[in-house]
Amino acid sequence: MPEPEFDALCIGNAIVDVLARTDDDFLVAEGLHKGTMHLIDAERAESLYAHMGPAIEASGGSAGNTAAGIASLGGRAAFIGKIANDAFGDVYAHDMRATGVHFATPRLADGAPTARSMILITPDGERTMNTYLGACQALGPADIDEATVSAAAITYLEGYLWDPPEAKQAFRRAAAIAHAAGRKVSLTLSDPFCVDRYRAEFLGLMRDGTVDILFANESELHSLYETASLDAALAALAGDCPLSAVTVGAEGAIVVSHDGASKVSATPVDSVVDLTGAGDLFASGFLFGVARDMDHVDAARLGTLAAAEVIGHIGPRPAVSLRGLAREAGFDL
Amino acid sequence: MPEPEFDALCIGNAIVDVLARTDDDFLVAEGLHKGTMHLIDAERAESLYAHMGPAIEASGGSAGNTAAGIASLGGRAAFIGKIANDAFGDVYAHDMRATGVHFATPRLADGAPTARSMILITPDGERTMNTYLGACQALGPADIDEATVSAAAITYLEGYLWDPPEAKQAFRRAAAIAHAAGRKVSLTLSDPFCVDRYRAEFLGLMRDGTVDILFANESELHSLYETASLDAALAALAGDCPLSAVTVGAEGAIVVSHDGASKVSATPVDSVVDLTGAGDLFASGFLFGVARDMDHVDAARLGTLAAAEVIGHIGPRPAVSLRGLAREAGFDL
Numbered sequence: 001m002p003e004p005e006f007d008a009l010c011i012g013n014a015i016v017d018v019l020a021r022t023d024d025d026f027l028v029a030e031g032l033h034k035g036t037m038h039l040i041d042a043e044r045a046e047s048l049y050a051h052m053g054p055a056i057e058a059s060g061g062s063a064g065n066t067a068a069g070i071a072s073l074g075g076r077a078a079f080i081g082k083i084a085n086d087a088f089g090d091v092y093a094h095d096m097r098a099t100g101v102h103f104a105t106p107r108l109a110d111g112a113p114t115a116r117s118m119i120l121i122t123p124d125g126e127r128t129m130n131t132y133l134g135a136c137q138a139l140g141p142a143d144i145d146e147a148t149v150s151a152a153a154i155t156y157l158e159g160y161l162w163d164p165p166e167a168k169q170a171f172r173r174a175a176a177i178a179h180a181a182g183r184k185v186s187l188t189l190s191d192p193f194c195v196d197r198y199r200a201e202f203l204g205l206m207r208d209g210t211v212d213i214l215f216a217n218e219s220e221l222h223s224l225y226e227t228a229s230l231d232a233a234l235a236a237l238a239g240d241c242p243l244s245a246v247t248v249g250a251e252g253a254i255v256v257s258h259d260g261a262s263k264v265s266a267t268p269v270d271s272v273v274d275l276t277g278a279g280d281l282f283a284s285g286f287l288f289g290v291a292r293d294m295d296h297v298d299a300a301r302l303g304t305l306a307a308a309e310v311i312g313h314i315g316p317r318p319a320v321s322l323r324g325l326a327r328e329a330g331f332d333l
Numbered sequence: 334m335p336e337p338e339f340d341a342l343c344i345g346n347a348i349v350d351v352l353a354r355t356d357d358d359f360l361v362a363e364g365l366h367k368g369t370m371h372l373i374d375a376e377r378a379e380s381l382y383a384h385m386g387p388a389i390e391a392s393g394g395s396a397g398n399t400a401a402g403i404a405s406l407g408g409r410a411a412f413i414g415k416i417a418n419d420a421f422g423d424v425y426a427h428d429m430r431a432t433g434v435h436f437a438t439p440r441l442a443d444g445a446p447t448a449r450s451m452i453l454i455t456p457d458g459e460r461t462m463n464t465y466l467g468a469c470q471a472l473g474p475a476d477i478d479e480a481t482v483s484a485a486a487i488t489y490l491e492g493y494l495w496d497p498p499e500a501k502q503a504f505r506r507a508a509a510i511a512h513a514a515g516r517k518v519s520l521t522l523s524d525p526f527c528v529d530r531y532r533a534e535f536l537g538l539m540r541d542g543t544v545d546i547l548f549a550n551e552s553e554l555h556s557l558y559e560t561a562s563l564d565a566a567l568a569a570l571a572g573d574c575p576l577s578a579v580t581v582g583a584e585g586a587i588v589v590s591h592d593g594a595s596k597v598s599a600t601p602v603d604s605v606v607d608l609t610g611a612g613d614l615f616a617s618g619f620l621f622g623v624a625r626d627m628d629h630v631d632a633a634r635l636g637t638l639a640a641a642e643v644i645g646h647i648g649p650r651p652a653v654s655l656r657g658l659a660r661e662a663g664f665d666l
Contacts, residue, residue, distance in 0.1 A: 094382060
């Protein structure tokens with residue numbers, strides 16, 4: 001097996017975030033579930049945008065953020081996702097390449113515009129997402145470049161890929177290529193409502209050996225196993241997946257394998273400004289660590305360090321070099 | 334004279350900022366003068382964008398930022414500026430209206446895209462701007478709505494308006510309408526190189542009574558009077574304009590009138606993240622204060638408070654309510 005060219009290939013919805021501060025009353029008035037992702041159509045996107053406050057735009061998307069975080073740690077990352085030939089697509093492609101991420105997915109020539117997610121940030125730092133998938137609906141198996149998948153130590157996939165119609169075929173093709181090349185496959189559960197939509201399929205992917213490394217947060221895990229008990233969910237997880245990393249908010253993360261569970265504390269932060277990207281950046285650190293054969297607990301520590309950086313400012317990607325922060329924290333990167 | 338409907342009407346180039354962190358070496362390699370604004374064409378914009386790092390996008394433009402700041406202080410602001418019918422134009426119009434600023438300038442139907450400025454932020458927080466004017470080149474006298482100008486206590490104009498070909502006629506028309514309606518006219522010198530391009534015209538506007546209130550920073554003032562002596566420049570300014578506010582960076586600001594000069598300290602900040610918008614937001618506070626008949630020194634204090642907020646984060650407009658901050662600081666707003 002040749003040395004991997006990439007620490008990770010991240011595949012997901014390519015989305016420009018439209019980030020605005022708001023208050024809790026606005027979420028209630030708009031009928032939104034705080035802390036979750038809502039899929040919206042073009043009409044709803046227009047109406048919500050007309051009602052929300054002034055915003056900033058930043059390239060986002062869960063797997064895209066994870067790829068950017070791996071690059072910021074000094075890793076080699078690739079990304080596959082679908083953008084359109086428009087201004088937001090130009091922004092997305094620029095940011096990905098300027099971050100040092102390999103990104104060569106053909107753009108959607110005619111059709112829907114580049115995806116955007118209106119992200120409402122409440123004073124507690126929680127983010128509530130409203131995603132118009134646009135061009136992401138066109139991601140399909142043909143976009144999965146075999147050479148790139150084969151060259152990545154880990155292929156990392158969003159649960160959100162179950163939403164666009166053909167993306168799950170892309171997902172399955174990527175996983176098959178990765179395993180045929182002797183590489184690992186990772187899945188993030190993405191969102192509790194996403195899990196609710198595709199619970200049986202996600203459990204199937206875990207139990208049939210498609211997924212080697214699983215990422216989830218508490219609410220996704222509760223949704224997956226339909227239980228209010230974290231311990232029960234962790235025990236079930238230990239049987240369903242060889243390696244899992246469960247983020248538990250301000251408590252940090254729990255690494256679960258067939259050997260048992262280990263807890264890693266969160267990296268302290270002065271103040272939580274915007275939780276957008278927290279889980280994505282945790283995945284950056286953990287995936288990078290696993291790809292470089294770090295101890296799993298150290299990999300999770302790198303994940304909490306990356307997450308702590310991104311929640312200290314508005315926007316879903318690192319504002320400073322994560323490699324620099326990791327070195328200051330004693331990591332030998 | 335009827336009560337003004339707006340505290341200020343701000344007229345300027347409507348620009349979406351593309352903000353990226355960089356190091357000083359990049360400025361040197363690209364031949365850029367740190368802390369100033371460079372006008373660039375579409376080709377240079379493309380080339381610079383290809384070389385710069387990942388960015389975020391935020392509505393900007395000097396006068397637009399000032400209008401947003403006045404609205405954030407609880408004031409009534411209007412804005413005139415030219416955008417195109419494109420995605421960045423939609424972003425600009427949204428942000429202006431969502432901030433509560435009256436903005437009704439007809440969009441450019443066919444032609445150049447919405448203006449953008451690539452703003453490079455160095456580790457010291459200084460910003461170096463590279464502006465592609467695009468649709469702003471089409472701003473002309475027909476865009477100056479007489480009713481809006483007449484309804485504003487102060488019409489505030491950018492020196493940058495001297496760059497697009499017909500905007501100076503728009504400027505002159507706005508100033509004439511404002512004075513005919515018994516209102517005040519204010520000018521910001523914008524940038525030392527802008528002053529260098531139009532020194533004689535700016536001095537003419539001050540000396541012929543077109544400008545009632547002038548804004549400048551130290552380097553613009555040095556450029557205007559071609560002197561290295563701040564005292565000499567301030568003395569000249571006192572003779573040339575009834576009321577001026579000169580920002581002097583971390584030192585704060587100096588209010589200059591025929592009665593003499595008064596210094597106001599800067600509002601302390603924990604750390605300077607991004608100086609983009611500092612001068613614009615100082616103008617928000619000062620203009621709002623003057624429009625509400627505050628003492629000039631208090632108006633300048635409100636300006637330094639607004640400037641301190643905007644330099645604490647990436648982006649050219651307030652991230653929190655300036656009215657709330659001003660009340661906490663003891664202002665009766």
